[in-house]
Amino acid sequence: MSTTAEDTLAQKDRSGQVISGGHLVAKALKSEGVDTVFTLCGGHIIDIYDGCIDEGIRIVDVRHEQVAAHAADGYARQTGKLGCVVTTAGPGCTNAVTGIATAFRSESPVLHIGGQGALSQHKMGSLQDLPHVDMMSAITKFAATVPSTERAADMVSMAARECFSGAYGPAYLEIPRDVLDREVGLTEATIPEPGRYRASVKSVGDPADVEKLADLLVNAERPAILLGTQVYMCGGHQAAIDLVRQLDIPAYFNGAGRGLLPPGDPHYFNRTRRTAFDKADVIVIVGTPFDFRMGYGKRLRSDATVVQIDMDYRTVGKNRDVSLGLVGDPGAIFAALGDAATGRIDKTKQQARQDWMKALRAEEIAKTDKLMPLFLSDSSPIHPYRVAWEINEFLSDDTIYIGDGGDVVTISAQAVQPRGPGNWMDPGALGSLGVGTGFAMAAKLAHPNKEVLCYYGDGSFGMTAFDMETANRFGAPYIAVIGNNSAMNQIRYGQISKYGEQRGNVGNLLGDVPFSKFGEMLGGYGEEVHDPNEIGPALRRAREAVNRDGKSAVVNIWVDPKEYAPGTKAQTMYK
Numbered sequence: 001m002s003t004t005a006e007d008t009l010a011q012k013d014r015s016g017q018v019i020s021g022g023h024l025v026a027k028a029l030k031s032e033g034v035d036t037v038f039t040l041c042g043g044h045i046i047d048i049y050d051g052c053i054d055e056g057i058r059i060v061d062v063r064h065e066q067v068a069a070h071a072a073d074g075y076a077r078q079t080g081k082l083g084c085v086v087t088t089a090g091p092g093c094t095n096a097v098t099g100i101a102t103a104f105r106s107e108s109p110v111l112h113i114g115g116q117g118a119l120s121q122h123k124m125g126s127l128q129d130l131p132h133v134d135m136m137s138a139i140t141k142f143a144a145t146v147p148s149t150e151r152a153a154d155m156v157s158m159a160a161r162e163c164f165s166g167a168y169g170p171a172y173l174e175i176p177r178d179v180l181d182r183e184v185g186l187t188e189a190t191i192p193e194p195g196r197y198r199a200s201v202k203s204v205g206d207p208a209d210v211e212k213l214a215d216l217l218v219n220a221e222r223p224a225i226l227l228g229t230q231v232y233m234c235g236g237h238q239a240a241i242d243l244v245r246q247l248d249i250p251a252y253f254n255g256a257g258r259g260l261l262p263p264g265d266p267h268y269f270n271r272t273r274r275t276a277f278d279k280a281d282v283i284v285i286v287g288t289p290f291d292f293r294m295g296y297g298k299r300l301r302s303d304a305t306v307v308q309i310d311m312d313y314r315t316v317g318k319n320r321d322v323s324l325g326l327v328g329d330p331g332a333i334f335a336a337l338g339d340a341a342t343g344r345i346d347k348t349k350q351q352a353r354q355d356w357m358k359a360l361r362a363e364e365i366a367k368t369d370k371l372m373p374l375f376l377s378d379s380s381p382i383h384p385y386r387v388a389w390e391i392n393e394f395l396s397d398d399t400i401y402i403g404d405g406g407d408v409v410t411i412s413a414q415a416v417q418p419r420g421p422g423n424w425m426d427p428g429a430l431g432s433l434g435v436g437t438g439f440a441m442a443a444k445l446a447h448p449n450k451e452v453l454c455y456y457g458d459g460s461f462g463m464t465a466f467d468m469e470t471a472n473r474f475g476a477p478y479i480a481v482i483g484n485n486s487a488m489n490q491i492r493y494g495q496i497s498k499y500g501e502q503r504g505n506v507g508n509l510l511g512d513v514p515f516s517k518f519g520e521m522l523g524g525y526g527e528e529v530h531d532p533n534e535i536g537p538a539l540r541r542a543r544e545a546v547n548r549d550g551k552s553a554v555v556n557i558w559v560d561p562k563e564y565a566p567g568t569k570a571q572t573m574y575k
Contacts, residue, residue: 017185017186018183018184018185018186019183019184019185019186019189020047020050020051020149020180020181020182020183021047021146021149021152021175021179021180021181021182021184022045022046022047022048022049022050022051022180022181023047023050023051023054024051024149024152024153024189024191025048025051025113025152025153025156025175025180026048026050026051026052026054026055026057027051027055027153027191028152028153028154028156028157028160028191028192029052029055029057029084029111029156030055030056030057031153031157031191031192031193031194032081032082032111032156032157032160033081033082034057034081034082034084034111035056035057035058035081036057036058036059036060036075036084036445037052037057037058037059037060037084037085037086038060038062038067038068038069038071038072038075038083038084038085038086038438038442039059039060039061039062039068039085039086039087040061040062040063040064040065040068040087040088040092040095041061041088042087042088042089042092042115042128043088043115043127043177044088044089044092044115044116044117044128044177044180045086045087045088045092045113045114045115045175045180047180047181048086048113048180058445060441060445060470060474061470062438062467062470063466063467063469063470064095064464064466064467065085065087065091065092065093065095065096065099066095066096066098066099066434066438066463066464067099067434067437067438067441067464067467067470068085068086068087068096068099068438069085069087069096069097069098069099069100069102069103069110069112069438070099070102070432070434070435070437070438070439070442070464071083071085071438071439071441071442072084072085072099072103072110072111072112072438072442073099073102073103073106073108073110073170073435073438073439073442074425074435074438074439074440074441074442074443074446075442075445075446076103076108076109076110076168077106077108077233077256077422077425077439077442078400078422078425078442078443078446078447079446080233080235081109082109082110082111082160082163082164083103083108083109083110083111083442084110084111084112084113085099085100085110085111085112085113086112086113086114087112087113087114087115088114088115088128089114089115089116089117089127089128089129089130089132090127090128090129090130091128092114092115092128093112093114093130093132093135093136094130094135096112096114097135097136097139098432098434099432099435099438100112100136100139100140100170100172101139101430101432102427102428102430102432102435103169103170104139104140104141104169104170104430105428105429105430106229106255106427106428106429106430107167107168107169107229107230107233107311108168108169108170108233109160109163109164109168109169109170110163110169110170110171111156111159111160111163111170111171111172111173112136112140112170112171112172112173113156113172113173113175114132114136114172114173114174114175115128115174115175115177115180116129116132116145116174116175116176116177117129117176117177118176118177118178118179119176119178119179120178132172132174133145133172133174136172137172139170140169140170140171140172141162141163141165141169141170141171142158142159142162142163142171142172143171143172143173143174144158144159144172144173144174145173145174145175145176146173146174146175146176146179147179148179149179149180149182149183149184149189150184150188150189150190151190152175152179152180152189153189153190153191153192154190154191154192155173156173157192157197159171159172159173161197161198164201165201166311166312166313167230167310167311167312167315168230168233168234168311201234201329202329202331202332203327203328203329203332204328204329204332204333204335204336205326205327205328205333206326207336209324209325209326210326210333210336210337210340211340212324213284213307213324213326213337214337214340214341214344216282216305216307216324217247217249217282217284217337217341218247218341218344218345218349219349220280220281220282220349220353221281221349221352221353221356222279222280222281222282222352222353222356223247223249223250223280223281223282223283223284223353223356224249224250224252224273224276224277224280224282224283224284225244225249225250225251225252225283225284225285225286226251226252226253226254226257226273226283226284226285226286226288227240227251227252227253227254227257227260227286227287228253228254228255228256228257228285228286228287228288229254229255229256229257229287229288229428230286230287230288230310230311230330231256231257231260231286231287231330231331232255232256232257232260232421232422233256233287234287234311234329234330234331235331236329236330236331236332236334237260237331237421238331239330239331239332239334239335239338240260240286240330240331240334241260241261242334242335242338243334243337243338244261244267245267246338246341246342247341247345247353248267248345248350248353248354248357249267249284249353250267250269250272250276250356250357250360251267251268251269252269252270252273252276253270254288254293255288255424255426255428256422256424256425257287257288258413258417258418258423258424259417259418259419259420259421259422259423259424260421262417262419262420263417263419266357266361267357269360269361269364270364270417271363271364271367271368272360272363272364272367274299275360275363276360277299277300277301277304278301280304281305282305282307283300283304283305283306283307284307284308284309285300285306285307285308285309286308286309286310286330287309287310287311287330288310289310289315289318289319289429290308290318290319290320291319291429292429292572293429295572296319296320297319297320298320300320305323306320306321306322306323307322307323307324307325307326308322308324308325308326309325309326309327309328309330309333310325310326310327311327311328311329311330312327313327371385371414371415374386375388375389375415376389377532378532378533379532379560380530380531380532381485381530381558381559381560381561382529382530382531382532382535382557382558382559382560383532383559383560383563384407384408384411384483384485384559384560384563385411385414385415385563386532386535387455387481387483387535387557387559388411388412388414388415388416388455389415390532390535390536390539391412391415391416391453391455391481391539392415392416392417393536394453394536394539394540394543395416395418395419395453396419396451397419397420398419398420398449398450398451399418399419399423399450399451399452399453400418400422400423400424400425400443400447400450400451400452400453401416401418401423401424401425401453401455402425402426402435402436402439402440402443402452402453402454402455403416403424403425403426403427403436403454403455404426404427404433404434404435404436404437404439404454404455404456404457404460404461405433405436405455405456405457405459405460405483405490406431406433406457406459406488406489406490406491406565406568407457407483407489407490407564407565407568408455408456408457408460408483409426409427410490410565410566410567410568411565412455414565425439425443433457433459433460433463434460434463434464435460435464436454436455436456436460436461436464436480437454437464437465437467437468437471438464438467439454440452440454440471440476440478440480441467441470441471441474441476441478443478444471444476444477444478445474445476448475448476451478451479451543451546452476452478452479453478453479453481454478454479454480454481455481455482455483456480456481456482456483457482457483457485457488457489458482458483458484458485458486458487458510458513458515459487459488459510461480461482461515462510462513465480465515465518468480468518468519468522468552468554469522471552472522472523472524472550472551472552475550477524477546477549477550477551477552477553478546478552479539479542479543479546479552479553479555480519480552480553480554480555481539481542481555481557482515482554482555482556482557483557483559484512484513484515484556484557484558484559485558485559485560485561486509486510486511486512486513486561487508487509487510487561488508488509488510489508489561489564489568490564490565490568491508492504492505492508492509492561493564493568493569494568494571495507495508497571514528514556515554515556516528516554516555516556518554519551519552519553519554520554522551522552523549523551524545524546524549524551524552524553524554525541525542525545525546525549525551525553525554526553526554526555526556527541527542527553527554527555527556528556528558529555529556529557529558530558535557538555538557539555542554542555
């Protein structure tokens, strides 16, 4: 007679098997679908490692906890699953704060598990003791201390539920050392059974509101839709694509929404958003808050019919009134909208939409033509727009593009057009520098057969680049491209404009560093580029080296420090 795993476990338990808190944590992580943990070792947390070994969970140890947190965030973005970072107490936690805060503003589901001194040493001044829960509460959806070993697995599951409740986001669990190391009988521990403690989050909200929106879209002659990060993160991108094609709606994208449609698709638009929002009769904003990136809602004309779809009730109508608000899963709402609108658009409306898209397409072409002299500039020092253009020309259908920097991200958004869903990653609304190394490593670990290219500013590269060694060590090499102007240039422009050249250069100039040697130092390829015509060949040589040697490559491109992104010149991030 065969014996199931459950029978074996029960037999062992009857014989008095015990389990530690760290092993309970690992079991709960396994139940949540976690297959990779990003961490930097510490005495408070090592029992979790022991449990992860038994559960077959990969442990990726980095050189700085900020990178571990960014990597957990990146892994969540790329897989749609719970990302996990484990840090020791005190500085382990504080080093990870930037990464968790980035995930918070980017609505990424990350579980941060942190160590703490023993409960028996509470308030005694134990090693690395800090009020972690108090600190993390402001940048997570859930933060708590595990009070007993018996509750360790249960509270991991509780925190994970919070990560996926409404708009996604991070959670923090502090586990005291004696709670983690203590052993209890299996029958004493609360271990939620996989698949038995979660409700569906694929809500369409109020069906009556879906019908109202279907009516608005069916009767619109000039609709426009903006698809944001939530659309990709909730896995709703195919339903979004189906809807814009079914109803002939010009689609615009931001954040992780970039790449949902490939360049060249008739419904893909990226240079005419202001015109579309100024002239559209119905504007649908999905998974995007009215924050600084949207001018706090002021970039939509006051008399426009604006519909907002979001996973978080608190976001709808924040900073700007809306005509209709829907709270729920974007993918589920799109599918319901498609059903409600099927066969209802008459020929007159259909022709009006096609004329609307033709007008927008003509403007897209004109705007691209206007930018081409910058994209193809042969100036020396190299124009940053030329770098962005060359990167876009270099990308394959399977390249994941990551932008890490200030002007690096905003300029590359003018040129880089990812070829598929998930192929664009950026710092998000927090504007964190240093995300690139963790994102790149995580993206390659999540998709070993894809190419990963991270375009850094020289300032952001210097923050976290040493964990390129970690990427190499774990077989996750990528191409690092640096737009090097030896300055924190986005901030520099504002200072020069406000205080003049003499005082404007204070606190933002960096040294001239030949970063290609960094790639070589780590056993990979490195190249310095001063000629714009050598950008493409250098990128191809880097690709060949990564594929041949299995080590990351660094292409250091020297760009003109006197060129800036339009948003930097207008200082839109502060308006």
